[in-house]
Amino acid sequence: MEVLKIATAGSVDDGKSTLIGRLLYDTKSLTEDKLEAIRKSSEKKGYDYLDFSLATDGLVAEREQGITIDVAHIYFSTPTRSYIIADTPGHVEYTRNMVTGASTSQVAIILIDARKGVIEQTYRHFFINNLLRVKDVIVAVNKMDLVGYSEEIFNDIRENFELLNEKSTYGEQRLNYIPVSALKGDNVAARSENMPWYEGETLLEHLEKLEIADVSDKSKFRFPVQTVIRPKTEEFHDFRGYAGKIYGGDLKVGDEVTVLPSLKTSRIKEIFFFDQTFDKAGAGSSVTLTLEDEINITRGDMLVKTDELPRVEKEINAIVCWMDNKQLRPGTKYIVQHNTNSVLSKIDVIRNNIATDFSGVLEANNQLGLNEIGEVQIKLSKPIFYDDYTENRSNGAFILIDAHTNATAGVGFING
Amino acid sequence: MNTETTLALEKQPLSPEAITSRVQANALENEAIYILREVAAQFERPVLLFSGGKDSITLVRLAQKAFYPARIPFPLLHIDTGHNFPETIAFRDELVNELGVELIVRNVQDSIDQGKVVEETGKYASRNTLQTTTLLDAIEEFKFDACIGGARRDEEKARAKERIFSVRDDFGQWDEKNQRPELFDMLNGNIEIGQNVRVFPISNWTELDVWSYIQKEGIDIPSIYFAHERETFLRDGLIWSAQDDIVFRAEDEEVESRWVRFRTVGDMSCTAAVESHADTIDKVVAEIRDSKISERGARIDDKRSEAAMEKRKQQGYF
Numbered sequence: 001m002e003v004l005k006i007a008t009a010g011s012v013d014d015g016k017s018t019l020i021g022r023l024l025y026d027t028k029s030l031t032e033d034k035l036e037a038i039r040k041s042s043e044k045k046g047y048d049y050l051d052f053s054l055a056t057d058g059l060v061a062e063r064e065q066g067i068t069i070d071v072a073h074i075y076f077s078t079p080t081r082s083y084i085i086a087d088t089p090g091h092v093e094y095t096r097n098m099v100t101g102a103s104t105s106q107v108a109i110i111l112i113d114a115r116k117g118v119i120e121q122t123y124r125h126f127f128i129n130n131l132l133r134v135k136d137v138i139v140a141v142n143k144m145d146l147v148g149y150s151e152e153i154f155n156d157i158r159e160n161f162e163l164l165n166e167k168s169t170y171g172e173q174r175l176n177y178i179p180v181s182a183l184k185g186d187n188v189a190a191r192s193e194n195m196p197w198y199e200g201e202t203l204l205e206h207l208e209k210l211e212i213a214d215v216s217d218k219s220k221f222r223f224p225v226q227t228v229i230r231p232k233t234e235e236f237h238d239f240r241g242y243a244g245k246i247y248g249g250d251l252k253v254g255d256e257v258t259v260l261p262s263l264k265t266s267r268i269k270e271i272f273f274f275d276q277t278f279d280k281a282g283a284g285s286s287v288t289l290t291l292e293d294e295i296n297i298t299r300g301d302m303l304v305k306t307d308e309l310p311r312v313e314k315e316i317n318a319i320v321c322w323m324d325n326k327q328l329r330p331g332t333k334y335i336v337q338h339n340t341n342s343v344l345s346k347i348d349v350i351r352n353n354i355a356t357d358f359s360g361v362l363e364a365n366n367q368l369g370l371n372e373i374g375e376v377q378i379k380l381s382k383p384i385f386y387d388d389y390t391e392n393r394s395n396g397a398f399i400l401i402d403a404h405t406n407a408t409a410g411v412g413f414i415n416g
Numbered sequence: 417m418n419t420e421t422t423l424a425l426e427k428q429p430l431s432p433e434a435i436t437s438r439v440q441a442n443a444l445e446n447e448a449i450y451i452l453r454e455v456a457a458q459f460e461r462p463v464l465l466f467s468g469g470k471d472s473i474t475l476v477r478l479a480q481k482a483f484y485p486a487r488i489p490f491p492l493l494h495i496d497t498g499h500n501f502p503e504t505i506a507f508r509d510e511l512v513n514e515l516g517v518e519l520i521v522r523n524v525q526d527s528i529d530q531g532k533v534v535e536e537t538g539k540y541a542s543r544n545t546l547q548t549t550t551l552l553d554a555i556e557e558f559k560f561d562a563c564i565g566g567a568r569r570d571e572e573k574a575r576a577k578e579r580i581f582s583v584r585d586d587f588g589q590w591d592e593k594n595q596r597p598e599l600f601d602m603l604n605g606n607i608e609i610g611q612n613v614r615v616f617p618i619s620n621w622t623e624l625d626v627w628s629y630i631q632k633e634g635i636d637i638p639s640i641y642f643a644h645e646r647e648t649f650l651r652d653g654l655i656w657s658a659q660d661d662i663v664f665r666a667e668d669e670e671v672e673s674r675w676v677r678f679r680t681v682g683d684m685s686c687t688a689a690v691e692s693h694a695d696t697i698d699k700v701v702a703e704i705r706d707s708k709i710s711e712r713g714a715r716i717d718d719k720r721s722e723a724a725m726e727k728r729k730q731q732g733y734f
């Protein structure tokens with residue numbers, strides 16, 4: 001079954017939890033006992049409606065504070081596909097969580113409160129989805145019931161958002177606007193009778209029909225080796241398989257490949273998936289490859305097609321989103337984890353800080369604090385084999401690991 | 417037992433259509449295989465926590481796929497509560513035998529005998545929470561640095577925020593506020609001595625995904641997952657096994673024979689059955705598809721309190 005991963009972001013009280021709860025309810029994904037818990041809890045609070053926001057609220061601390069504080073994963077399915085929602089809070093102090101959610105998603109839902117319109121947080125959500133190049137963005141204008149289901153208000157919001165879209169750096173991004181009431185259910189799964197002026201799809205219809213745009217499908221074949229498989233049994237005495245996941249492109253038996261960093265070349269002999277061999281494999285497949293020639297290959301090496309070499313450099317430029325309490329400063333050392341490759345690195349220059357509201361570049365102050373984004377130049381102790389993030393999402397991103405605390409301190413999107 | 421489990425040792429002749437076909441990427445399966453390979457590559461002493469339940473059996477199949485034609489490169493660890501369904505234990509031993517992997521068993525009974533934990537008493541007594549101590553001791557004894565488990569995020573609210581690589585400290589504690597962000601599919605397995613990582617390769621699977629996979633792959637699972645006739649009694653609206661002495665039963669709780677199956681196979685004393693006539697995998701999948709009671713609804717220990725799972729996790733429960 002197909003899996004569609006969705007990132008949601010919205011400001012507190014825009015109705016994100018209610019919308020997700022409503023999706024679960026309308027797709028009959030809430031089980032009887034969960035529904036019962038929601039009924040009881042809604043009753044206890046004296047509501048005359050079902051508080052679907054309770055379907056998603058997770059940790060104890062969150063219940064106490066009444067807000068969501070991390071990335072929560074929510075699952076539902078229809079006969080068409082399975083859905084995974086990565087739900088993140090929308091405040092500036094959760095920028096890193098939004099980036100994390102967007103990194104694993106194919107679609108983003110940006111929620112807007114119809115009474116408030118496009119606000120600063122909307123800018124940030126959209127900016128992050130631009131930066132991470134999430135192909136599809138759904139702008140859900142919520143609480144339409146509180147503005148008399150007004151077409152005019154919806155159109156105003158759409159126009160404001162389009163102004164924002166003019167500043168986008170990602171022209172191919174697909175935008176869709178849907179007026180909804182999460183609480184009442186208008187245009188979530190059921191078409192709204194209150195908004196006859198809206199002729200587009202409901203949110204669920206849209207998700208069901210969405211073509212799962214795998215950006216990496218159009219990109220070049222990249223195969224970071226995770227581990228080398230050497231059974232050393234009698235039967236497979238000389239077997240040497242390279243296990244990994246294909247990032248981008250297609251592969252066939254017989255293709256000529258180059259191994260990085262050694263630059264040795266060979267041809268694909270077999271493509272294994274478990275105990276079967278296949279002729280071809282595409283992006284996303286976790287396969288095991290064997291080569292015609294015996295070459296010394298270890299974890300961290302990469303197989304590519306000989307006529308499609310990636311860049312191999314010891315110095316990279318990247319847009320970094322910082323995720324650690326300890327600030328990023330020039331001269332400090334971090335481990336760069338790029339695919340299966342880990343190399344020590346030194347932060348060379350922090351060129352600037354980038355505003356997350358499309359207002360442009362802020363003056364460089366030579367550091368990046370928690371949740372800040374900026375352009376950084378990094379020196380590596382060994383070359384890595386990469387593409388620009390805009391060409392291959394998986395092969396153009398890396399994480400920075402603090403060698404003292406082992407924390408994942410930041411994420412980078414390579415742009416040169 | 418399924419013949420496919422022995423394929424790690426024999427080479428299969430390839431069918432003609434397999435030779436001309438293309439790898440069909442099932443996103444969840446690819447992801448799980450990727451994660452298992454990262455574990456093997458990033459850690460020195462990984463272990464797969466094997467409960468004999470369908471989730472850990474699925475993990476074993478995924479591990480076979482990840483490393484074929486080599487054997488699974490880590491042992492299985494079973495924390496035996498002593499309250500297992502006998503069917504589960506027999507199944508476990510057969511599976512391990514066929515795969516030729518190492519099985520380590522550590523007993524909760526030993527932790528009790530050593531005075532490290534105290535057996536619960538009363539109507540709701542269970543050994544579920546006691547498992548934690550035995551598990552942590554085993555981790556220390558074998559210096560395991562990565563423990564692979566079959567938990568899924570859809571099982572329970574607190575699990576929804578669990579990472580795929582979840583770092584635990586010396587005391588097995590989970591610090592949910594200080595989790596590492598997981599970007600794209602990059603997994604950061606860097607840890608300090610004394611720390612270990614709990615790994616959840618099927619985090620993103622739902623109960624139905626697991627059942628459908630078992631169906632599609634033809635994976636053998638213990639018989640208690642299928643409908644059978646059993647001596648049972650009712651308590652708090654749930655059906656309990658009265659067939660063995662392990663579940664506490666009050667005298668006024670009447671024994672009756674019912675057609676039931678189990679949806680999880682944890683500690684018998686806290687695993688309720690559901691009424692069912694689904695005696696084949698196809699029927700079970702169909703039933704789960706229409707089902708309206710979530711899996712953990714049949715586990716009494718989670719009903720104790722809404723925050724129960726979260727608290728147990730902070731203390732090192734799997």
Ligand SMILES: Nc1nc2c(ncn2[C@@H]2O[C@H](COP(=O)(O)OP(=O)(O)O)[C@@H](O)[C@H]2O)c(=O)[nH]1
Binds near residue numbers: 019146183184
């Ligand atoms: N009238 C109306 N209220 C809504 C709607 N969606 C959410 N709400 C209410 O707005 C409040 C905040 O919703 P919640 O889902 O908790 O927001 P979150 O903080 O974004 O998750 C709650 O009182 C909801 O009942 C809607 O479409 N219409």
